[in-house]
Amino acid sequence: MDNLRELNLCKLNIENPLLSITLLVSDRKEVEKTLESLTNLRRRVKSELIVVDTGCSEAVLDIIKRYTDKIYKFKWINDFAAARNECVKYATGKWILYLDDDEWFEDTAEIEDFFLLGTYKRYCVCKYIQRNYHDMTGLRYSDDYVSRMAKLSPVMHFEGCIHEYMIVEDTTTAIVNSYVHHYGYVYKSEEDKYKHSVRNLTLLNKMIEKEPDNYSWWFHAAQEYWSLKEYDKLNEISRNALHRFEKKSDDNFNVILASFYMFIIEGFFNTYKFEEAIQEGKRALED
Secondary structure (H helix, E strand, O other), X not given: OHHHXXXXXXXXXXXXXXXXXXXXXXXXXXXXXXXXXXXXXXXXXXXXXXXXXXXXXXXXXXXXXXXXXXXXXXXXXXXXXXXXXXHHHHOOOOEEEEEEOOEEEOOOHHHHHHXXXXXXXXXXXXXXXXXXXXXXXXXXXXXXXXXXXXXXXXXXXXEOOOOOEEXXXXXXXXXXXXXXXXXXXXXXXXXXXXXXXXXXXXXXXXXXXXXXXXXXXXXXXXXXXHHHOOHHHHHHHHHHHHHHOOOOOOHHHHHHHHHHHHHHHHHHHHOOOHHHHHHHHHHXXXX
């Protein structure tokens, strides 16, 4: 903590930073864990910390102000890409790293080396690991490599009001094994889980309407129906997706294709329609 206090006396207001670390915050007091986890990275790599406030209380803002002066208000409009683009607007580094206030790094050593050794000069995107926990024990989780760092350019921006993604000038990608802990998919109650899924579905249906040929929106919507155990709607959206993308074939989509079949099979199985589940399984194997 002494080193952190010394680090933050100047709030790292550095000219010409190499890295812009951007953080969306709502009103989680746990944000302090996020900010603490950036200490070594900020100490070793010339960087700035940009926080976009989407609705913090004064108590949470007081925590954030101990780490940075670069705090910007943003009125929440149910659009994650718009909020991320607000972060980009204030970024002055050569690269950007973005994360949320419910994530914190275990160790940033490989990210530090990525910049300190000059590796970043050969790439335009870098992936690190997001460790998604399935319960509060910390024992059940899945790891995903996520594209959360990129070279800043006039082209770079975010799209998608939910599950937002980066648009970059070049997709040459490096991978590091630093990881963030993420408990964002663990809910305090079934009511909280339900509210979260309903919110997500509202935004996902908006994206399906806007970008009907982007199969990821269909997949994420199916995931939400599966989570809600709304099996009729799960069946409907999965079948519509299979029909819409029946002529599409690439490695990434083929993984999603199998998931749509699996959603239908699980829907039948969980409503005790075992014969239909078997027939759907046969169709999947024939595809």
